[in-house]
Amino acid sequence: MEIGIDRIRCDGRGLCAELAPELIRLDDWGYPIIAASPVPDHLLSHAQKAVAACPVLALSLRQAAKRALG
Amino acid sequence: MTRLRLLAGPDLSLGPERLHAHVERLGPTPVLGHSLIDMLEASGLTGRGGASFPVARKWRSVARHRGGPVVVVNGAEGEPQSLKDRVLMSTRPHLVLDGALLAARTLKASQVIVYVGEDHREARAAMAGALAERPDPELRRARLVAAPARYVAGESSAAVNLLDNSIASPMSKPPDPHEAGVGDAPTLVQNVESLAHVSLIARYGAEWFKSAGRRGGAGTVLITVAGAVPSPGVVEIEAGTTVREVLDMAGGVDPASRAVLIGGYFGTWVDFAAAQDLALDPAALRERGLGLGCGVVGVISSRGCGVCETARIMRYLAGESSAQCGPCFFGLRALADACGRIADKGSNADDLARLHRWARDVRGRGACRHPDGAAMFLQSALQTFAPEFSTHPAHWRANAGGRDAA
Secondary structure: OEEEEOOOOOOOOOHHHHHOOOOEEEOOOOOEEEOOOOOOHHHHHHHHHHHHHOOOOOEEEEOOOOOOOO | OOOOOOOOOOOHHHOOOOHHHHHHHHOOOOOOOOHHHHHHHHHOOEOOOOOOOEHHHHHHHHHHOOOOOEEEEEEOOOOOOOOHHHHHHHHOHHHHHHHHHHHHHHOOOOEEEEEEEOOOHHHHHHHHHHHHHOOOHHHHOOEEEEEOOOHHHHOHHHHHHHHHHOOOOOOOOOOOOOOOOHHHOOEEEEEHHHHHHHHHHHHHOHHHHHHOOOOOOOOEEEEEEEEOOOOOEEEEEEOOOEHHHHHHHOOOOOOOOOEEEEOHHHOEEEEHHHHOOOEOOHHHHHHOOOOOOOOEEEEEOOOOOHHHHHHHHHHHHHHOOOOOOHHHHHHHHHHHHHHHHHHHHOOOHHHHHHHHHHHHHHOOOOOOOHHHHHHHHHHHHHHHOHHHHHHOOOOHHHHHOOOOOO
16 A cells, blocks of 8 residues: 555645654655655554545555556 | 658748648548557657657557547647747648547547647647638537646646636646546547647558658657757757757757757756767657657857756746645745755855755655656756856846845
């Protein structure tokens, strides 16, 4: 699993980085930078909490991403 | 000298080629079934809007999804230095419309939309005139829609958003337009030059297409030569032609020029001497970590300043963010500010460190690739103009226009 983010929805509230600091850090403007690797099993519950806590529903847990078309 | 293909025929100054002249010169639009997609695949044709994505793969993925597809003819040339789409539409509109018609028939499209920049007056008039001449039902029903004069308006999801919601801002993906685009129908958004190539490949075949091209490149490419050259403008070259050869076509260039920007504002600065032998071909450039982008080759002279030029372009790109995604809106503005400080007030180590860190930070963090393009452009500037960025003098007095008179 990996954490997906809808960049347009994301408002930079920052709760995710507090709930899953191992997976998400904030940039200088308060927007999340998500670790590229899949979420390791032992951090899955942290990821789930971060996804559930997002006030604007910008985060999701999903299977490995598909490559976008040009 | 390149044998012209897209720009063959009557002199370009004569304006749009009329339908009867076009048909007399090239014959009618051929009727082909699904085999056209195999031909496109064999030709190796890649998209000419900027991403160089294989055309056949895009068509196949539109065909795979259910529903009557929509074909969007993308003539929104938002790149400030690029002129080639405008020149093509203004002079060979029927070549583009042939490609659109072939796409519509092959994909059994329910709708064709011709999407042209609102500021491309000549091109829009030529496309409107050409549409009115076409007897084909698919094109008689086609809509001509004006794209706002914004950098991102030509991005495929921004085109879909404009057509559905009148907002030319990119949308979150998935779904990609090829899955669910205009009115949720699978949508092919294809650049006008790509479609013009399709119309010739359909007539003459994949082998013919590949018979042009040098150093492993296939087909021809439209290039806009810009900046410090004697005769800037659009040229058609064989893929794989070197930068040196292209600059010779534009009247020759001062060998002491500082650098070349390849691919436009989402492209890459390359040291002038190192750029000379680069082959302008999407695959060859990709191998070297570069891209053909929209086909702009821009020269900065020996007297030009890479730092000031980079600061100007970063300011432009920051202003062209559609302000939807934080990392793009805030990040590009911060990058443009830091670049501008170095340009105006002179080098400082803190801003340089910020530029390097923020350019890494913003990549891959937008709904579209606007932040990626701007960051890669900046990273190439930091590398190519490294000496200038670390020793840039203050232009404060010269640029402040009297603000510092006291």
